[in-house]
Amino acid sequence: MSTTLAQAVYSEFQQRFAYEPLLVRAPGRVNLIGEHTDYNGGFVLPAAVDKEIFFAVGLNGGTTIRLVAHDLGETFELADAAAISPSTTDWANYLLGVAAQLQQRGVAVPGFDCVFSGNIPIGAGMSSSAAVECGLAFALDQLLHAGLDKMALAHVAQKAEHTYAGVQSGIMDQFASLFGHEGQVIRLDCRSLDYTYFPFDTQAARIVLCNSGVKHSLASSEYNTRRQECERGVALLQQHYPDVTSLRDATLAQLEAHRAELGDLIFRRCAYVVQENARVEAATQHLEAGDLAAFGQEMYASHAGLRDDYEVSCVELDVLVEAAQAAPGVFGARMMGGGFGGCTINLVAPEQVEPFIASVSAVYQQRFGLTLETYQTTIVAGVGAVSQELVMSSDQ
Template identity: 35%
Template sequence: MIDKNTIIDGFKSRYNSAATVLSSAPGRLEILGNHTDYNEGFVISAAVDLGTTVALAKRDDRMVNIHNPSLDLTAEFSLDAIGDAIPGDWCNYVKGVIVEMQKRAFEFAGFDAFFDGDVPLSAGMSSSAALEISFALGIGKLYGIELENSEWARIGQGSEANYIGVNTGLLDQFTSLMGKKNAFVKTDFRSLEVETIDAPDSAVFVVTNSHVKHDLTEEYNERHERCIDAAKVLNVPFLRDADQQQLDDAKASMHILSYRRACHILGENDRVHAAEEALKQNDLTSFGRLLNASHESSKNNFENSCPELDILVDAGKALDGFYGARLSGGGFGGISIHLVDKEKAGDYKDNLESYIKAHTGEIPQVMICAIGDGATVEEL
């Protein structure tokens, strides 16, 4: 996470005044439960120690000024003239949050903001959710808007689903808000009930970036539509309400892609429950096998992997200390996560970097990822 004093000092230098609110929100790892959130299913996830931090102060007009020093990004707009989303514009995520808050009739004026982050962009670690939640909480604290975490999550998710047009679920925002240090979060996305599961002491996640940038809009929405189609054929509200036997019995009545997408969702829900039991028993071998099975299902059923991710996952299988690996996040690029023996993680990271260089010619981004706390906000 970016040092908060760097953000506070940066705000003062940029605006010649002091910030009054500071908020931070982490990115996340999707451990198991791929694309299950919008099917009202189950997910195991974790907040990471990387995120976005923003300093804010009120303005006495309706203007919003935002600056990011690392990427030299600047935005200036009126709360009364936000307009439609601009394809590919980073500020869509912030504007979408504001639009969602305006829909709820919250009263707030303009603000100045200075932010930075260290979540890899377009990598499947939810840099977008970190941006949304840090700004949502910051604006809320600035103007005295108090909400439950579930509603802040809906505001962040609404930014993407309603303003930008990506039919995402609540996973990313929920994990950013609800994460706990050294613990996994298991979420039921029907009831929004959350359980914490202790992360294993003897293993860590090594995260590798495929450097394949993913624009999820078209592919994500197609997968979402196939899931809805399968649920309709099965005559259930969501795929969470079906089992594999029902799906197999109805296979001839649905499009083959709907069947395969549904197989993935049902399998992921089962793997989440099995993983919870394995983690409680500290059975890392079984947990690792579930990660491997998840990736195979993503590759063959949901088809949201890519050759670059498959290479990363397969490379790990030959290295000492490996338990299991899979893509994490929306897919179509982004990251793979590798469950690795903690004592062997350093060598594993080095060996994986060497493999990637030798086989792809790419300069790899490989990191040992710590599990961090959820979002915070404070007055300065």
């Protein structure tokens, strides 16, 4: 945990508002395997990681909401907490949306002050937005004694993203930020919201993210297209198998039986999702057996499916995965997130992390003339309060 960040947030709150805040830490997340399965009612395998956002939050006794983005050096003020609406300040909307969603659940949100700062890389697919939403939702729930459980807070944060940020995200990002456990990944059933923890030995493998630095404009339009293609596949299968309500229910045998009817494109899209759900299941069994090499093979297979059948990769991501495969001490690698850019996620033996970064960076520089940005992360606990003693002692 970055006590210096927590200290900076605490100090700015004290200087601006001159009373004691509640301190909260909210982590970003990675998804080890299970991509584009969430909106198909399938499985994902996320974990909270040690890139995080810190909040100092307090009730100010009035009606005014005062927000401070420490990193940006920007402030936002709303005179009446009872009259929240979306603003033209993008970053403030993630926080205002949370307060609005709490109000919709019948929680009376009075005036409050919030200072926040973080080290989650923006645009790297680690869900900085979900961390912002979940951190404030947790803080306000604590301060107002609202008694909402973590799943309710995840829904509050998700709805805030839908309504105030305009992003129709699934529940995985908010769920992972709130439900994370140190040294554990979480298999989440995106249909039932049942979840199970599995051990992940961060002494045996480090999680290293390689940021392609590429953000292709295709990402959002192609994402919507993939959803539609999957829905077309389900509609066709339902005519033969009424029980298939999502690709979660479909089998490869069913797809094969109607391959001609589906057509090559829809068949490949659906086959990828069915196989990816099976890979998540297999990956959790490998974790329980302590077999990181086998887990890594599922990651490579996931990337191949995303590249060839789902067609959401790009040349930069493919080069990064190929470079990882050629490097010593790498258990597995794949693209992470919606696709067409963003990061690859790599499992690397701790003693090989530095050589891995050096070799992959050299390949990337040679191929694209770009400097590769990398992040090492470990798996940590989810959203929680930070003791003031910890922050105060680090200031001595």
